[in-house]
Amino acid sequence: MNEKILLTGNEAIARGVWEAGGHLVVAYPGTPSTEITENAAKYLELSAQWAPNEKVALETGIGCSIAGKRVLVAMKHVGLNVAADPLFTAAYTGVNGGLVIVSADDPGIHSSQNEQDNRHYGRAAKVPVLEPSDSKEAKNFTKLAFVLSEQFDVPVILRLTTRVAHSQSLVELSPREELPLKDYVKDAGKYVMVPAHAKKRHVILENKLLELAKFSDQNKELNHILWQNRKMGIVASGAVYQYVREALPDVSVLKIGMSFPLPEKLIKEFAAGVEKLFVVEELEPFMENAIKAMGIEVVGSEMFPRVGEIFTEDIRAKLGDAAARPILPTMGIPVRPPVLCPGCPHRAVFYVLHKLKLNVSGDIGCYTLGFMPPLSAIDTTICMGASISVAHGMEVAQGREMAAKTVAVIGDSTFIHSGITSLINTVYNGGSSTILILDNSITAMTGHQHNPATGFDAKGNPAPKLSLAALVRACGVNRVQIVDAFDLKKLQAALKEELAVCEPSVIIVERACALIDKSSRQPVLVANQEKCNGCGLCLALGCPCLIKRSDGKVEVDAAQCVGCGLCAALCQRGALEKTGDE
Amino acid sequence: MSKTTNILIVGVGGQGTILASRVLAGVLLAEKYDVKVSEIHGMSQRGGSVVTQVRYGDFVASPIIEPQTADIVLAFELLEALRSLPFLAEDGKLIVNTQAILPMPVVTGEAQYPTDALSQLEKQASLVLATDALQMALACGNPKGVNIVLLGILSALMDIKEETWLLVLRDKVPPRFLGVNLAAFAEGRKWGLNKK
Structure with missing residues (x-):
């Protein structure tokens, strides 16, 4: 057996690109996607580039693909808004070397300005969407995405969420597959998207989607049924699949790894085999609406909100028989918001x-x-x-x-x-x-x-x-x-x-x-209590090192202070003095 | 199949919780457990609350710990320990560093840091091991060793042989800091074994 190690989803994706014989990872940094490129940069055989923005990153990826090498382009969900322009047309042109686009979504808005659900981009741009549920799948789906991209001549979106990108789980390592450089073939009908060509390419893309839908039904690595107790059947993808397994280990589950196009036959088979069908998904009722459009009765978003993350305890509470474990209120505990660092x-x-x-x-x-x-x-x-x-x-x-x-x-x-x-x-x-x-x-x-x-x-x-x-x-x-x-x-x-x-x-x-x-660090400051009159001028800086004492005077937290001296520059009484200690 | 064990590590950005969770995960991996770890980065590294969740057993599905199911909470700071209480199981154990790091609303005088934090913890948790880990780390010659002192205490509560911890520490800690960190680990472990 190959070596098994703990990797985050992001580390596993970088590994997946390397194992798949990939050539380039290109990105603009954005939480929770940044570490994909940082880790890719550690592999000698991989090129890794920071682009000025996501649009440039994807265009570079398209060029690399057309010129015959496998490339992965990584971004956070809002980054795909910036890169949407090339995405929609790259769906028409298709690829030469495999082209995989990571969209790292952020349900719960841990570090973003919104919580949009980018599976919609797959359907809107007409490109397949894969959703890994842990690091093992993050690596395997990355490799599969390259194969799929080349087999169907289409870019593939690998959709992560924060919990997949930043959670660690066991991954079995494999060696790198060395791929020959594919020829660069001039093909204006495929790569020059003037109206006459684009009209033809759109027809071709629609046909590819029909083939991809068949593939979605046939590929058991991506989509499969776990038959267990049939009183209830749950459709789930991504991190939520793991929460469903945790909360309800005995129910039947249709595990979705390819959420666009969905495996319609498999969904129908699953729906027919269970008494009641549920879909548990974070944010948008993406699978739910598609399943309803198939004419299948399913319960989803009326039970689980469209806002924020879903957790194991929510699933247990709504669908399990155990009583929910409520989060006990933690009253009166001051919040700890992030702050600008000392010396910022x-x-x-x-x-x-x-x-x-x-x-x-x-x-x-x-x-x-x-x-x-x-x-x-x-x-x-x-x-x-x-x-x-x-x-x-x-x-x-x-x-x-x-x-x-x-x-x-x-x-x-x-x-x-x-x-x-x-x-x-x-x-x-x-x-x-x-x-x-x-x-x-x-x-x-x-x-x-x-x-x-x-x-x-x-x-x-x-x-x-x-x-x-x-x-x-x-x-x-x-x-x-x-x-x-x-x-x-x-x-x-x-x-x-x-x-x-x-x-x-x-x-x-x-x-x-x-x-x-860190070379700019200066000796830490100390507040001279005789000079400080508690005017509070320095406190307007919002420095975490300046602490207001109960008598109104200020004290410096020596453990955090980096000696930037900003507070001393403000103090009219010279109360903030330099010490000798760094 | 054995039950999954949940360990919640809480602290403040910059306290070294990440290295602590890496060492813990490494130890569990060396002991052939299935392990999942979840940590939230992003804004948290700017002095905000940091939470790392470690789950292990024969088979682990979710990387996230449910409320009231943490078998052990390892708290690097008093206020963060209080914040973590809803996740502690009824018979869960709480290891807490009694250091107080003031959050911005307290620094500016908008909010009060609870003066009775430790007694609140002792009232609500079935077992509390509280110590000033900063003083213990300083005694070992390294103020940055708070995380390793706390790992030493954690090791005293877990059924994993000491050699595995030492092996993983040697692997994960930079060689020039190894000596002081091994001392910090030994100090924490000794203290924990005495208190258990």
């Missing part, structure tokens, strides 16, 4: 924005936490890159007066992802926004990935370093300032100056993420 350069920026009482159009990243009290500095967060265009729309609605008290705030990686086009839009349409690019030299929120502005690639090798200042100027912005995040006076002066001028301006606020630049 973003804290200084949001302190100033809050102090100047500005309107702030925000974006996606660690700095979104700037909305939290006491900084309370962000007014809107919609999606990647939206800060700049939303600020522009506000100016269009309310005029120059609003622009004079509004800023857009966006991180380095998010700016490259989709802020650039928004900036060009502001310049082109005569806007006068003031835009802050918070350049902390890394994609921090997802766990420190490189991007085009860091000077390193996904494998950690040196790469050309994008100059944000030169790029911004090339977009037509004449007023560009570069300020150190911790230079509060200069930052405030720059903001006042740029808000006052009637043209677009960009302030690039530079300072590396406190978690990567």
